[in-house]
Amino acid sequence: MRAMSEAPRLEMRGVEKRFGALVALSGVDLVVEAGEVHALIGQNGAGKSTLMKVLAGAVAADAGALRIDGAPYAPRGPADAIAAGVAMVYQELNLAPDLTVAQNLVLGRESSRLGWLRAAPDRARVERVLAVLARPELAPDRRVAELDPGARQLVEIGRALAFDARLVVLDEPTSSLSAAETSTLYGVIERLRADGVSIVYISHFLEEVKRVADRYTVLRDGATVAVGAVRDASVGSLVEAMVGRRLDEAYPPRPPSARGAPLLALDGLAGEPLPSQVSLTLHRGEVLGLAGLVGAGRTELLRAVFGLAPVRAGTVRVAGVEDRGRPTPARVRQGLGMVSEDRKEEGLALARSVAENLTLSSARPFSRGGWVRPAARDACAQRYIDALSIKTRGPAQPAGELSGGNQQKIAIARLLHQDADVLLLDEPTRGVDVGSKVEIYRLIGELAAKGKAVLVVSSYLPELLGVCDRIAVMHRGRLGPARPAAEWTEGALLDEATRGAA
């Protein structure tokens, strides 16, 4: 029998998780030793986030076993994870901006007696943590709201230190850090490793992985595909493992579409704060793909073009008319339409009917003098329901009751209804089942064949390669040159996304 001390710090075996028809994890193994920095890598959508949510107790696995230091571990919530010594440092920050650095560091774990705070032990803990971080801007009494994003990220990491965590998960920790802050982070990681703390290090930046991690696990399509020591692996071999050879997905053949006149041209466009520099030309009959890492600024680019976010510099030219940013209603009148990446929060009004969601972009076909004819509206909605085979009881059903794929079809059909010429699609197939995906691809092809211009943001590279005419890569706010899809490979896209254009 193995002694307790020899058991790995974390052992996840055969973890499976599905969301409806979507398989997120299909048998993942992850083993992290004590005092080890373990890199967890994989493309967007490979299942890293879901796996970490299982570890944090935010999502319950359908199958599989977890052990921490040899003891079975089945978290039913974040509190269980904290009690087991698991600390999560997420990309999106989980700090209370109105509280001070010190208050945030001990939040939820304040020392108290009979409900009254005890200052001394907390102050000692805070001082110990801040001494490790050794950043002058992290004064204990400063409000977190006053800190820049990088310093906030360090506070979040400091929280893991304050809790004496045995296992710390760092999700893209350097994405918002400056060079100096990054070196502070590396120092903190060194210190944790020396203290025997284990770290799961999630990053898209493979050079960074090479530098800080001891071992790695590669996830692809919800399964573990490679495990090994970092010093034995090259960046090239890691990319290969992430991309892999996958089953050919059904990308329906595109109907022929002739590339016509330019419809949308961006010149040196910059947003607040991202993107920093984008120039591109989108033609009639063209599908242009935007690849890049999450956080590279692709969504922000679409929002700035569509008037949902401010334009800091540069120009937008729609069908020959140049401007420096216009509000959304004006963009809609110009023939632009957008599908949001966040279907639940922004894409649809889930409580409202299918018909209302389909037709919210334009009431013109079924209204006169501001009055709506409901029968005409429902008939109008029914046409899209039929054309896109949206599975619903009818136009009056609340949109929130439909499956993800059918909801997404509504969001796209809304642009058809609006008769948009320029379609801005942000992750159009996220959270959508395979069948609906294929239908969405077919629809994009048909739209291009009709002379529409389509701009697709996707983090799923095979999809971009399968549906786009040209693809450009965004890296830290800058857009590289658009090249024909045939000239790209997944490896080349991933390489430019992580390192920037050569």
Added chain:
Amino acid sequence: MKERLRASLDVAGPLLGLLVVIVLFGVLAPDRFLSAYNLKTVLTQTVIVGLGAVGMTYVMIAGGIDLSIGSVIALASVVTAVLLRDGHGPLVALAGGVATGAAAGALNGLLVTRLGIVPFIVTLGTMGVARGVAKWLADEQTVRADAGWLGGLMTKTPDPAWLLLAKGVWIALGLAALMTLVLRRTVLGVHVFAVGSNEATARLCGVPVERVKLAVYTIAGVFAGLAGVLQFGRLTVGDPTTAIGLELDVIAAVVIGGASLSGGRGSITGALLGAFFMSVLANGCTLTGVPTYVQQILVGVIIVTAVALDRLRRR
């Protein structure tokens, strides 16, 4: 159709509550409560809150709130009285009262959209401002004036008699029907629901969100202004201290009628039923000698129960 059924269930709650109190007081005080005269009385008493509730329904469906309604009613009643006192005709006084409400509502809308301050705070501020302006205009007294035909709008026995109910009741019902149509059958109505249901989606679809918000607060102001004119008609004096706290009755009526404080849901029919329900309760309690404090406790319990039942039903 499941959707149809669900829509009709939305007003079933307040309707059922109304039937229960009518049956209850009908049994307890059959001769006094169930008389035609008493019905006229209760309906007339509902007019002011009911008109306020029509406007508030728009604001709340769009995800906002208007706390200034009571004060705006007082201000409009004072403006109406002042205009009459200064020798203007009843029609001018009516228009002046309604315009005052519209201006106050538009101010609320502008402050909410231009300054981006949450509606609760904006209208908490204008609640005080409108009340203060009313007292200033009225010199901190009631303003006496010859009401002309405005005084006849709220008499329980209308002239001509074939109207059966006070003219104010018919005005309120007619406008409620019109505003129901506007809410259900116009582009503006669709946009009001869309903004309250998911503002981000509305923006994404190119809905002019700011204009929609400006519209709903202005509508609420117009109805508060009209309620103020009728309040003047009822009292036949302009009273700057009238309708204090009335906004809470209005909000209660709208909420009992099935609206959600977070927006996206609500109906004018429900809100009117809610307003009538509260009037009937108050009237019945008075007739059966139930003390006012019991009434207040009852209304409080009913508001919370109505919303709790509604949530339960939606799960």
